[in-house]
Amino acid sequence: MGVTWSERMSVGVPLLDSDHKTLIGLINHLQRSIGDDEEYASVGSVLQALDEYAAHHFAREEKMMEACRYPLLTQHHGTHTSFADKVAAFKARYTEDRTSVRARDCLTFLNSWLIDHICTTDMNYRSWLIGHPGAEAAAQRVSLTGGTAKSAQVDWPKLRVLLVDDNLNFCEILRTILGSVGVATISAVHDLDSAKAVIGQDRLDIVVSDWHVGEESGLDLVKWVRRGPPDQAGLPVLILSGHERMTNRDLALLAGADEFMEKPISARNLLLGVARLVGKAA
Missing domain, CATH: 3.40.50.2300 (Response regulator)
Structure with missing residues (x-):
């Protein structure tokens, strides 16, 4: 079963909620790619997208935290680094040998980490970010395409x-x-x-x-x-x-x-x- 977005996952910041929905959508695509005729191409594309979107989302989230001087930014950055390292490891294994990473290998980690991260760690910054005048502006300056x-x-x-x-x-x-x-x-x-x-x-x-x-x-x-x-x-x-x-x-x-x-x-x-x-x- 894939992950279904629910309002209990909302951090109260539309920009970040949208990012979380994208990440959940990508994880669900991994679920659906198991047994797909083009499983390896799908798995590789989703892992690459997860790597890129996670980095993009984490950068936006951290820019918002910096703008509102969130006191737990350092700890939050550590959890982001841990996730990024794990996805990078999956991706490196896939690049080296496409048969070494199956969609099922990634799902348990991704589901549990993302849901736990959204529903616990991310909830701690709600009161700091919601309504902060400079936070969203800071996030908008971070572009997935590098602002070309x-x-x-x-x-x-x-x-x-x-x-x-x-x-x-x-x-x-x-x-x-x-x-x-x-x-x-x-x-x-x-x-x-x-x-x-x-x-x-x-x-x-x-x-x-x-x-x-x-x-x-x-x-x-x-x-x-x-x-x-x-x-x-x-x-x-x-x-x-x-x-x-x-x-x-x-x-x-x-x-x-x-x-x-x-x-x-x-x-x-x-x-x-x-x-x-x-x-x-x-």
């Missing part, structure tokens, strides 16, 4: 994204990553005909497609997009693939893709890639 010019220019809540992948779990991982920066309009389809129907009917800002969509190829979708009317032909397309050779990037770009990214993905790199492509098309 391109990412800063993207109006994430207004972005319209189409995900094309026959792996439903991986679509949800992508949805969680995009949703964490405020993207609200995300469509997901699992075959090329459905993708073409959405592209033909809806206004979109970017398409993110897997190379292998069932028995079909995402490259065929790219070629179809480029043959369309001007608005469609200029639609940015990012191709993802877990079957890597150096030639694959070249093939994807030759087919008309704007960018190619290898699975397991980095959440930060995905967002930076989307920002670059959307900014280029604007």
Whole structure:
């Protein structure tokens, strides 16, 4: 069973509650990736995202604590470091040998640590952070994408994204990553005909497609997009693939893709890639 967010977990700071929901969502994706056809790509992507989001969230939380002079900041930083080290260890094992880390290995630790941390340690700072005038401003200055010019220019809540992948779990991982920066309009389809129907009917800002969509190829979708009317032909397309050779990037770009990214993905790199492509098309 996955973890379900409840109001008892709320620390009373919407920004931090949102971060906690993202972390819980990623842990739940690990649960769902057990036995998945692309388990290793999913596990690697979630571990990478957890590593990045944990660092991002902890930095925001600690900046808020600094702003309100929270007296237990040093102890809190220690618990953050412990969690980050454990996730980094899982990630290092995975990088060295993809078969050495199964989703089930991570779940007990992640579930117990995060829930205990939110429901006990984090509750201690509620009265210090809630309503503090400088705390939220300090947190807002910490960006997952590093505050790059391109990412800063993207109006994430207004972005319209189409995900094309026959792996439903991986679509949800992508949805969680995009949703964490405020993207609200995300469509997901699992075959090329459905993708073409959405592209033909809806206004979109970017398409993110897997190379292998069932028995079909995402490259065929790219070629179809480029043959369309001007608005469609200029639609940015990012191709993802877990079957890597150096030639694959070249093939994807030759087919008309704007960018190619290898699975397991980095959440930060995905967002930076989307920002670059959307900014280029604007």
